[in-house]
Amino acid sequence: MLLQNKDKPIPIDLSGDRSYRLVFSPIRDLPNQMREAGLRPGKCLVITDTNVAGHYRNVVVASLQEDGWDPFVLALPPGEETKSPKHLQAIYDAALNWNIDRKTPVLALGGGVIGDLAGYAASTLLRGLPFVQVPTSLIAQVDSSIGGKTGINHSEGKNLIGSFYQPKLVLIDTKLLYTLPRREWTSGLAEAIKHALIADETFFAWLEAEMIAILARDPRVVQDLVYRAAAIKAQVVSNDEFEQKSRALLNFGHTFGHALEKALGYGVLTHGEAVAVGMKAAIFMSRRFNRKLDQSRALALVHAIPTPEIPSMLGVVDVRRAMSSDKKKVLERLNFVLLKRIGDAYVTDDVTLSDVDNAIAFSLGRP
Ligand code: NAD
Ligand code: ZN
Numbered sequence: 001m002l003l004q005n006k007d008k009p010i011p012i013d014l015s016g017d018r019s020y021r022l023v024f025s026p027i028r029d030l031p032n033q034m035r036e037a038g039l040r041p042g043k044c045l046v047i048t049d050t051n052v053a054g055h056y057r058n059v060v061v062a063s064l065q066e067d068g069w070d071p072f073v074l075a076l077p078p079g080e081e082t083k084s085p086k087h088l089q090a091i092y093d094a095a096l097n098w099n100i101d102r103k104t105p106v107l108a109l110g111g112g113v114i115g116d117l118a119g120y121a122a123s124t125l126l127r128g129l130p131f132v133q134v135p136t137s138l139i140a141q142v143d144s145s146i147g148g149k150t151g152i153n154h155s156e157g158k159n160l161i162g163s164f165y166q167p168k169l170v171l172i173d174t175k176l177l178y179t180l181p182r183r184e185w186t187s188g189l190a191e192a193i194k195h196a197l198i199a200d201e202t203f204f205a206w207l208e209a210e211m212i213a214i215l216a217r218d219p220r221v222v223q224d225l226v227y228r229a230a231a232i233k234a235q236v237v238s239n240d241e242f243e244q245k246s247r248a249l250l251n252f253g254h255t256f257g258h259a260l261e262k263a264l265g266y267g268v269l270t271h272g273e274a275v276a277v278g279m280k281a282a283i284f285m286s287r288r289f290n291r292k293l294d295q296s297r298a299l300a301l302v303h304a305i306p307t308p309e310i311p312s313m314l315g316v317v318d319v320r321r322a323m324s325s326d327k328k329k330v331l332e333r334l335n336f337v338l339l340k341r342i343g344d345a346y347v348t349d350d351v352t353l354s355d356v357d358n359a360i361a362f363s364l365g366r367p
Pocket of ligand 1: 049050051052055078079080083110111112113114116136137138139140143144145146147148149150158159176177178179180181184187270271272
């Protein structure tokens with residue numbers, strides 16, 4: 001499945017004036033693409049983290065300045081803990097001290113942490129500033145930069161404070177992915193595999209066939225991987241922007257995964273690793289209700305993602321308890337995304353406590 005048009009922009013079609021495009025371009029092309037998206041040079045608030053700044057701050061600043069922009073870069077500490085009220089406040093302070101106006105774009109240059117945080121800041125500063133995403137991690141290029149979910153974490157759970165706020169532009173440069181640490185690369189594969197599992201068996205088969213090249217970040221497959229996985233996300237979001245129905249399928253593996261992230265303390269597992277473990281639980285539970293699911297085939301691909309040993313002191317009940325404050329619970333019942341088959345998912349709340357415990361025990365490798 002080599003793609004012919006993998007440089008073609010992918011549209012996100014939404015109502016009103018909120019449609020935008022995922023543009024596959026080198027980062028140097030950013031100012032051009034910002035113009036295409038209707039933005040005109042002036043101040044630009046660039047939010048990034050110190051890792052990403054080390055690699056890409058200069059090229060972004062130089063490109064923007066060449067086109068007449070006046071960029072101000074705020075480089076925050078890397079890591080999930082940055083998706084917090086404290087760092088949101090740091091963005092507000094920087095923006096307001098610098099006298100931004102309602103046309104000043106907020107540009108997120110980074111992974112999902114920076115995208116979620118900067119997007120939420122953009123949605124609330126002066127009741128909404130133009131927002132641009134330049135995703136730099138695999139998770140961000142195939143998932144978090146697409147679809148307008150923004151937010152920060154709370155001690156009660158992940159992403160509990162946030163908004164739907166669409167960017168004006170998402171610029172994806174897959175060359176940026178080669179500086180990503182190996183662990184972040186393999187973590188990001190979790191969301192790509194998730195997209196295949198819930199929506200696209202052909203893509204799943206391609207991932208199976210190319211997994212060795214993908215793990216090695218072979219340039220022959222990287223652009224196809226990102227393009228295909230991003231296109232699935234774009235389609236889901238275009239069909240259901242506000243998660244009234246099918247968008248919920250993107251939470252596959254996340255009810256378990258978020259609980260695990262929370263129970264272990266943020267930052268112990270990467271988000272992608274937690275989702276990988278969560279998908280094992282979700283696949284196990286799916287098989288309990290759907291005998292047509294090829295469980296070993298689904299699990300084999302998820303197993304390709306290396307995950308650290310989960311400390312044995314973390315019990316099944318600890319993970320289950322951490323689930324109950326997940327914001328996706330509706331009327332005290334938790335929703336689970338399950339697979340009918342590979343490429344076909346649905347949402348249910350019709351599961352028992354012991355189904356949940358068995359699935360968690362399986363995913364943690366506990367008898
Ligand atoms: P991240 O932003 O922490 O990035 C991972 C690490 O990689 C960081 O240390 C970062 O500094 C580094 N990094 C990023 N790009 C790099 C590059 N090109 N070169 C070198 N280092 C680089 O985390 P993530 O995995 O990108 O995203 C996870 C977050 O995304 C979670 O908070 C999750 O909840 C969120 N998320 C949101 C959505 C959504 O729809 N909004 C979807 C999926 C995930
Ligand atoms: Zn996720």
